[in-house]
Amino acid sequence: METKNIMIVGVGGQGSLLASKLLGHLLLEQGYDVKVSEVHGMSQRGGSVVTYVRYGDKVASPVIDKGEADYIVSFELLEAARWMEYLKPGGQIVTSTQQIDPMPVITGAATYPENLVEKMRTAGAKVDALDCLALAEQAGSVKAVNIVLMGRLSHYFDLPEEAWQKSLEAMVPAKFLELNRKAFALGKNA
Amino acid sequence: MKQLMLGNAAAARGLYEAGVAVVSSYPGTPSTEITEELAKYDEVYSEWAPNEKVAMEVAFGASLAGKRSFCGMKHVGLNVAADPLFTVSYTGVNGGMVIAVADDAGMHSSQNEQDSRHYARSAKLPMLEPADSAEALAFAKQAYEISETFDCPVLLKMCTRIAHSQSVVETGERVEPQAKPYEKNIAKYVMTPANAIRRHPHVDERMEKLAAFAETSALNRVEEGTDHATGIITSSTSYQYVKEVCGDRFPILKLGMVWPLPEQKIRDFAASVTTLTVVEELDGFIETYVRELGIPCGGKAFFPQLGEFSQNLVAEKIGLPVHKGTALDETIPPRPPAMCAGCPHRGMFYTLSRNKCTVLGDIGCYTLGAAAPLNAIEMTLCMGASVSSIHGYNKALGTQSEHKTVAVIGDSTFMHSGMTGLANIAYNQSNSTVIILDNSITGMTGHQQNPTTGYNIKGDPAGKIDLEALCHAMGFRRVRVVDPYDLDACDQAVREELAADEPSVIISRRPCALLKYVKHKAPLRVDPDKCVGCKSCMRIGCPALSFKDGKARVDATLCVGCGVCSQLCKAGAFESTAKEG
Numbered sequence: 001m002e003t004k005n006i007m008i009v010g011v012g013g014q015g016s017l018l019a020s021k022l023l024g025h026l027l028l029e030q031g032y033d034v035k036v037s038e039v040h041g042m043s044q045r046g047g048s049v050v051t052y053v054r055y056g057d058k059v060a061s062p063v064i065d066k067g068e069a070d071y072i073v074s075f076e077l078l079e080a081a082r083w084m085e086y087l088k089p090g091g092q093i094v095t096s097t098q099q100i101d102p103m104p105v106i107t108g109a110a111t112y113p114e115n116l117v118e119k120m121r122t123a124g125a126k127v128d129a130l131d132c133l134a135l136a137e138q139a140g141s142v143k144a145v146n147i148v149l150m151g152r153l154s155h156y157f158d159l160p161e162e163a164w165q166k167s168l169e170a171m172v173p174a175k176f177l178e179l180n181r182k183a184f185a186l187g188k189n190a
Numbered sequence: 191m192k193q194l195m196l197g198n199a200a201a202a203r204g205l206y207e208a209g210v211a212v213v214s215s216y217p218g219t220p221s222t223e224i225t226e227e228l229a230k231y232d233e234v235y236s237e238w239a240p241n242e243k244v245a246m247e248v249a250f251g252a253s254l255a256g257k258r259s260f261c262g263m264k265h266v267g268l269n270v271a272a273d274p275l276f277t278v279s280y281t282g283v284n285g286g287m288v289i290a291v292a293d294d295a296g297m298h299s300s301q302n303e304q305d306s307r308h309y310a311r312s313a314k315l316p317m318l319e320p321a322d323s324a325e326a327l328a329f330a331k332q333a334y335e336i337s338e339t340f341d342c343p344v345l346l347k348m349c350t351r352i353a354h355s356q357s358v359v360e361t362g363e364r365v366e367p368q369a370k371p372y373e374k375n376i377a378k379y380v381m382t383p384a385n386a387i388r389r390h391p392h393v394d395e396r397m398e399k400l401a402a403f404a405e406t407s408a409l410n411r412v413e414e415g416t417d418h419a420t421g422i423i424t425s426s427t428s429y430q431y432v433k434e435v436c437g438d439r440f441p442i443l444k445l446g447m448v449w450p451l452p453e454q455k456i457r458d459f460a461a462s463v464t465t466l467t468v469v470e471e472l473d474g475f476i477e478t479y480v481r482e483l484g485i486p487c488g489g490k491a492f493f494p495q496l497g498e499f500s501q502n503l504v505a506e507k508i509g510l511p512v513h514k515g516t517a518l519d520e521t522i523p524p525r526p527p528a529m530c531a532g533c534p535h536r537g538m539f540y541t542l543s544r545n546k547c548t549v550l551g552d553i554g555c556y557t558l559g560a561a562a563p564l565n566a567i568e569m570t571l572c573m574g575a576s577v578s579s580i581h582g583y584n585k586a587l588g589t590q591s592e593h594k595t596v597a598v599i600g601d602s603t604f605m606h607s608g609m610t611g612l613a614n615i616a617y618n619q620s621n622s623t624v625i626i627l628d629n630s631i632t633g634m635t636g637h638q639q640n641p642t643t644g645y646n647i648k649g650d651p652a653g654k655i656d657l658e659a660l661c662h663a664m665g666f667r668r669v670r671v672v673d674p675y676d677l678d679a680c681d682q683a684v685r686e687e688l689a690a691d692e693p694s695v696i697i698s699r700r701p702c703a704l705l706k707y708v709k710h711k712a713p714l715r716v717d718p719d720k721c722v723g724c725k726s727c728m729r730i731g732c733p734a735l736s737f738k739d740g741k742a743r744v745d746a747t748l749c750v751g752c753g754v755c756s757q758l759c760k761a762g763a764f765e766s767t768a769k770e771g
Contacts, residue, residue: 012527024194024356034194035322036356039298040219040636045555046733047527060433062322062355065502067513078522085517100745101736102525106728107563108737110523123516133747142747 003056010075151187204330212252218264421463532703574607668694711751
């Protein structure tokens with residue numbers, strides 16, 4: 001199988017690490033070769049962060065380049081727009097509609113662009129946008145946005161529900177499992 | 191069992207399986223997790239040392255005693271440890287010794303983009319360079335064999351994409367190595383000129399043996415291709431990009447040992463292809479060697495010497511199709527890293543900015559004080575340079591600078607190499623003001639303990655250096671502690687210490703807001719009826735604050751209730767969301 005690419009983008013501190021761990025576990029269990037590339041250090045401090053998840057028969061490069069992503073999963077709208085160029089023609093964006101002002105917007109040096117979902121669609125991207133923050137709150141914690149997004153992403157995968165649940169069990173601490181199952185379902189059925 | 195493992199964790203696993211007994215490191219992105227992972231194994235003694243030089247000397251001591259030892263650091267850390275490095279090359283080892291060094295092409299979290307491979311060549315030491323997690327594990331293990339066979343430490347070179355990528359590994363069991371009792375050997379271990387001059391020929395002889403080893407070792411392998419028009423010599427993450435775009439088309443000489451290089455293997459490979467290209471990030475290190483052999487090759491003539499590579503870049507440079515996507519036709523504001531909401535450094539930087547101080551900075555999270563809107567830091571060079579250079583700056587300018595210039599340095603960086611600069615101020619007497627930003631942790635690298643925190647690498651109680659007592663002992667009479675959440679106190683401290691006619695130390699003390707034990711207050715909110723839209727609060731650059739429809743607004747998911755913004759609000763518009771009563 002040709003290598004498939006999932007990019008997880010967001011703002012440092014939003015919890016993309018758990019999302020990539022979950023995907024890594026899930027895809028390895030399916031028998032794929034998997035590579036996950038993360039960013040640590042300074043850019044984590046509220047900066048734009050990206051995690052690459054690649055799987056297939058044999059994965060070489062640990063990163064995803066422009067025009068290669070089958071999926072972009074975004075925790076934040078501006079970040080989805082920023083990384084859109086990495087989407088493969090026909091690729092799918094799954095994004096939370098949450099907006100977090102970057103420092104240049106906070107200081108007034110720049111403005112946060114409007115109507116990004118429409119603009120991305122006009123530019124030819126398939127965009128699935130949902131208010132993951134609200135769904136995470138509904139599940140019991142704003143921190144569950146990552147699992148809401150994974151639930152939504154599961155829509156696009158031809159994998160049995162049990163496989164996702166098994167990876168959720170393996171990657172989430174037991175005391176938060178029910179909360180995260182709820183978050184996953186809310187994302188999936190939104 | 192097959193599992194996904196971070197490159198750094200895999201290196202740690204390899205070291206563990208090879209029976210490493212003593213580990214000493216200083217944290218530095220992207221090397222930190224090697225040591226953090228090793229600290230999880232009970233059979234291994236591990237520690238955070240105050241700096242990389244100390245760490246390497248600790249590792250050497252353990253090697254001398256006959257145990258397998260390890261120290262890990264980032265590329266610039268190896269500069270700090272270069273002194274022992276060059277002479278451990280002469281003494282050699284007893285127990286195997288492995289030194290991991292992690293480069294940061296692209297400077298994700300570094301102040302320069304230096305290429306550590308030059309150290310292997312100049313210190314005359316072997317260097318292994320894995321291309322994924324499985325190799326990181328295997329090479330770390332093999333490094334000990336090489337170390338003990340050839341009587342030298344072995345450099346294990348990582349880079350950001352290998353260190354911080356997870357790929358599939360299969361783990362093995364730990365094997366305790368045979369004991370190598372310490373034997374007194376003055377001629378080998380006492381590097382006086384008379385002894386060192388006799389050791390130098392051993393070094394050169396060793397490198398010849400290692401070069402012969404490189405010819406036959408499986409670390410360096412030729413992967414056959416169908417199209418001999420081009421042959422590619424590569425290593426590390428560049429190898430993965432080459433495989434991604436070329437598959438099995440061109441023959442590849444994949445190097446796992448980047449020093450010493452296998453001359454004959456390179457000659458034979460070059461002879462088997464029409465043109466030769468070296469694909470390597472940063473400097474043309476391998477290319478230079480190939481050219482020294484008189485073999486024409488392409489490389490840095492078309493590949494960049496800066497930044498990270500990727501598959502598209504490699505495809506473009508060797509003339510293969512490049513993937514393209516569609517960028518949004520829209521100005522996307524950048525999202526640079528920023529000090530976190532509730533960061534204790536913010537209050538002090540606001541104070542320094544307000545007092546128009548010239549701030550000489552250092553390495554850590556607080557380097558972000560140079561970013562807008564605070565724009566407070568004017569110089570950052572390397573670990574400890576703030577404290578040393580303020581002395582030089584004030585010696586040069588005297589009273590013109592003494593009363594408005596400060597050095598800022600974090601607690602961990604101060605222990606790393608700020609102390610010696612402070613000793614110089616105390617000894618050679620400049621009227622300098624040093625601010626230790628004590629957030630009680632090594633922050634930027636992800637919360638490692640240090641000699642001032644009172645805890646060791648495993649989180650157990652440990653020795654704790656008293657910063658006030660240390661400064662007093664050096665002869666500073668003016669040492670004071672302030673809470674950076676208290677802007678008035680910060681302002682008073684900075685003004686008074688700058689006005690004083692003797693050197694002083696201000697310790698700006700409050701734990702990092704991200705530490706688990708730090709209890710946060712309820713988020714604040716803005717009363718829109720009281721907010722006059724003056725934007726005073728926006729001057730501190732807090733990511734939890736935004737300005738919408740003429741009013742300040744607090745993001746309750748980010749705010750930790752530190753209250754610094756409310757101290758700037760003359761309208762009293764900030765209030766706590768905590769339930770009363």
